[in-house]
Amino acid sequence: MAKPKLAFFKFTSCAGCLLSVLNLEDHLLDIVGAVDIVHFLMARRETQPGPYDVAFIEGAVSTPHEVEQLKEIRRQSKVLVALGNCAVTGGVPSMKNFAGSEREMEERVYSETWDIKSIPVRGLDYYVKVDEYLRGCSIDLNELVVLLKSLLLGVSPRFRPHSVCNECKLKENVCLLISKGKACMGSVSAAGCGALCPSLNRPCEGCRGPSNDANAEALAYTFVSDLGLSPEEVRRKFQKYAGNTPAFRKGAEAL
Amino acid sequence: MSERRVYVDYIARAEGDGAIDVVISADGQLKKARWEVWEPPRFFEGFLVGRSYEEVPEVVQRICGICPHPHLLSSLRAIERAMDIRVSDQTVLLRKLLALGDWFMSHALHVYMLAAPDFVGYESVIAMAGNPDLLPIVKKALQAKRLGNDISVVVTGHEIQNRTAVVGGFTAVPTRAQLQGLKERLQAAKEFCVETVQLAARLASQAPFPELVRPCEHVALKAEDSYAIYEGRLVSTEGLDVPDYEYPQWLIEKHVPPSNAKHAIVKGRDSFLTGPLARVNLNFSQLSPDAQAAAREVGFQAPDFNPFMSIVARGIEMLHVCDAASEVIDQLGTPVYEEPRYQVKAGEGYAVTEAPRGICTHGGRFDKDGICLKWDIVAPTARNIYNLEKDFREFIPRLLHLPDEELTLKIEMMVRNYDPCQSCATHALRVNLVREG
Numbered sequence A: 001m002a003k004p005k006l007a008f009f010k011f012t013s014c015a016g017c018l019l020s021v022l023n024l025e026d027h028l029l030d031i032v033g034a035v036d037i038v039h040f041l042m043a044r045r046e047t048q049p050g051p052y053d054v055a056f057i058e059g060a061v062s063t064p065h066e067v068e069q070l071k072e073i074r075r076q077s078k079v080l081v082a083l084g085n086c087a088v089t090g091g092v093p094s095m096k097n098f099a100g101s102e103r104e105m106e107e108r109v110y111s112e113t114w115d116i117k118s119i120p121v122r123g124l125d126y127y128v129k130v131d132e133y134l135r136g137c138s139i140d141l142n143e144l145v146v147l148l149k150s151l152l153l154g155v156s157p158r159f160r161p162h163s164v165c166n167e168c169k170l171k172e173n174v175c176l177l178i179s180k181g182k183a184c185m186g187s188v189s190a191a192g193c194g195a196l197c198p199s200l201n202r203p204c205e206g207c208r209g210p211s212n213d214a215n216a217e218a219l220a221y222t223f224v225s226d227l228g229l230s231p232e233e234v235r236r237k238f239q240k241y242a243g244n245t246p247a248f249r250k251g252a253e254a255l
Numbered sequence B: 001m002s003e004r005r006v007y008v009d010y011i012a013r014a015e016g017d018g019a020i021d022v023v024i025s026a027d028g029q030l031k032k033a034r035w036e037v038w039e040p041p042r043f044f045e046g047f048l049v050g051r052s053y054e055e056v057p058e059v060v061q062r063i064c065g066i067c068p069h070p071h072l073l074s075s076l077r078a079i080e081r082a083m084d085i086r087v088s089d090q091t092v093l094l095r096k097l098l099a100l101g102d103w104f105m106s107h108a109l110h111v112y113m114l115a116a117p118d119f120v121g122y123e124s125v126i127a128m129a130g131n132p133d134l135l136p137i138v139k140k141a142l143q144a145k146r147l148g149n150d151i152s153v154v155v156t157g158h159e160i161q162n163r164t165a166v167v168g169g170f171t172a173v174p175t176r177a178q179l180q181g182l183k184e185r186l187q188a189a190k191e192f193c194v195e196t197v198q199l200a201a202r203l204a205s206q207a208p209f210p211e212l213v214r215p216c217e218h219v220a221l222k223a224e225d226s227y228a229i230y231e232g233r234l235v236s237t238e239g240l241d242v243p244d245y246e247y248p249q250w251l252i253e254k255h256v257p258p259s260n261a262k263h264a265i266v267k268g269r270d271s272f273l274t275g276p277l278a279r280v281n282l283n284f285s286q287l288s289p290d291a292q293a294a295a296r297e298v299g300f301q302a303p304d305f306n307p308f309m310s311i312v313a314r315g316i317e318m319l320h321v322c323d324a325a326s327e328v329i330d331q332l333g334t335p336v337y338e339e340p341r342y343q344v345k346a347g348e349g350y351a352v353t354e355a356p357r358g359i360c361t362h363g364g365r366f367d368k369d370g371i372c373l374k375w376d377i378v379a380p381t382a383r384n385i386y387n388l389e390k391d392f393r394e395f396i397p398r399l400l401h402l403p404d405e406e407l408t409l410k411i412e413m414m415v416r417n418y419d420p421c422q423s424c425a426t427h428a429l430r431v432n433l434v435r436e437g
Helices: A016-022 A025-034 A064-076 A085-089 A092-098 A102-109 A141-153 A164-170 A216-225 A231-238 A246-252 B055-063 B068-082 B089-120 B125-129 B135-156 B176-204 B244-250 B276-286 B289-297 B307-332 B380-399 B404-416
Strands: A005-010 A036-040 A052-058 A077-083 A132-134 B003-008 B018-024 B030-037 B217-222 B233-236 B241-243 B251-255 B262-266 B272-274 B347-355 B358-366 B372-378 B432-436
Touching (some): A005 A016, A016 A052, A016 A141, A016 B089, A025 B125, A052 A085, A064 A077, A085 A092, A132 A141, B003 B404, B018 B380, B018 B404, B055 B372, B068 B089, B068 B347, B089 B135, B089 B347, B135 B176, B176 B307, B217 B276, B217 B347, B217 B358, B241 B244, B244 B251, B272 B380, B276 B289, B276 B307, B358 B380
Parallel strands (some): A077 A132, B018 B432
Antiparallel strands (some): B003 B018, B003 B432, B217 B233, B233 B241, B251 B262, B347 B358
C-alpha cells in the first residue's frame, strides 16, 4: 500500500500548531516513515502538488486569497483537518471581529492601508466542509498523535466533547470557580487538554472553544452575580478564543 | 542575454509566508531586491485596545508559535513598568529560565532543521534523516530540541503557550526535582552543543560564505551582570546605549508597500541587525567560559560582520544556555509559591527582551482600570527586513556567475540567516529572480 500523502498549510496564525508537529520529537522519525509529507513549507523545500490524502490547515481565514486557497485545498484533499483553534473557530485573530470595523483595525495598525485586504476572521468550516478538528491554542500533542494513528487506520478519532470540568475533577483539583472565586471557563469549554490551566492554578480561558453541552449564558450570569465581573469583562472572555461560535456568542450577548 | 529574475513565492524552512523578488538587468545591474512578507495581518495592536492588562500577555504570546515567550516576557515587563509593579527575584529567575529554554529550542530547530539542510545539500531534515550517516545527528538534534521544549513545560506547563506566567509572578512554580532533572540534561547536552558549534563553523566556512561580509550596525540588549536575555540596556556597535524603555525614540519604523511589514532604522542612522550574531558580538565576554572557549576554538572573533556566521552564533548560544540555565536553576533552589500582589493603576511602559532571533519590543498605555489604550509590538524579524535587503544589494552582484538554481538557494540562505519569523513580522518570504537583456 502506498504511504498516505500528507500536506500541511498555514493561513492566518502563529505557526505554533505546525510547530507542534515538529514538537513530536520522539515520534517524528516514525511518523515520517509511515507517511509521505508532500507539502510542509516550514520543514522542507520540496513540495508536490495535490491531490492529497490528508490536508492539515493551521490558521484562520482572513483574506479573500485564503478563501480561494482553502477551496482549492478542499477540492484536492480526501480528508481536511482543521489544525488548532484558529482553523476551528477563527481563534485569537477573530478577536478583531469584535473590536471595531475592518477599516478601524487597519488604520490602528498601519499608516498606509491601500494594499491591505482583510475580511472578518472565520474558521475553515465557515467556507468548506471540515472532516476532523484538532482543538486548542495550541493543539494538544497527545491528540495529534491519536489523530495521526486514526487517520492511518482509516477511523475517526472521536475526541472528547465534554467540558474541562470532567478532566479537572479526575485530577482532584480544587474548583477555581466555586472554591476560589476565579472566573474559570472550564464548565463551558471543551476538554482534551487534561485541564491543564486549572491544574496550574490558572482559570480556563476557553482556548479549545465550547464543549458540546455548554450553557454559556448561565456562566455569564454567574460571573456577574457571584464574582462581580462587569458585563464588559464577561463579553471579552467569551470573545477571545471562540467568539464566532454560537455557544460563546450566547455567553457574550447574555448581559 | 535577458533580464534575470529570482522569484521564490513561498520561502521554505522559515516560519510564516514570505517571498523574495530579485531582478537583474542584462548588464548585470541589480534592479530590484526585495524580501516581501505576505503573511496576512492579524491586527494585534488594533484589537488589544479595550482589552484588560491581564489579557495582553496571554494574547501577545500567541503572536508567534516559535518565540511565544519573548512576546510574553516583554509585555509583562512593559505592564509592570507601567503600573510600578515589582516582582520577586524568584520570578525574575523563572522568567530567565523560560527565555533561555526558548533560545535553546529555537536555535536547535533553526540550526538543524531549517538551516543545515542548505549547507549539506539536502532539501530538508526529513531527507537528511534518510542518510544513515546523518541519522544519529538528526536524532541528537531532536533530543536537544525536546530539552528546550521541556524547559518550557516545566516552567509554564506547555511547550508553546505559557500557562503560569502572569503579571506580578507565577500562578504555580516547578518543583526542585523537576528543575534538577533539567539541569542534568543541560549538562549532558553540552557535548552536543560543542559539536554544534564545530559543525556550524565548518558549514559557514564553505565558499562563498566567508567572503560575504558587510559591516552594519548591530543592536542588542546588554546587562551588567550577565549575558542579556530578559532585561538590560539597548546598545549597538555604533555607540547606541540607552535604557530599553526608550526604544520607541531610537528604533524607528517605516511602512513600505507592497509589504505588510514595516522597515526599521536606528534614529539618525540606517538599517541594523538584531539577533544572535549581534548579541555574541556585543556581549562576547559575558558568554559562559565554555561557550567563549568553543567560539575561539573555531576561530570566531567578535565583532564578526558576516551574516552567514549567524548559525555559528546560534551554536555558541546553545552552549551558553546549558551553563546559564544551570546557574539559574542553582539560584532558584527550591521555588515556593508566591501569590502575585499588585495594584492596578494608569500608566505607560515599554520593555525589550531578546527573542531567539533578536530584540522583541512591547509597550503601551493603560487607564486606571487597567484597560489598554494603546499597544505597540515590534518583533525582531520586522527590525531585520530592511537590513536583509541591504545584504541582497551587497552580496547578489558578487554571485551573478552562479546558475539560477544555485543563486536562488544562496539568496534563500541570506534570508534564513535571520531565522525569520514572519508571523511576527506580519510575514513574508518569496525568491523571484529576473535577469534582463
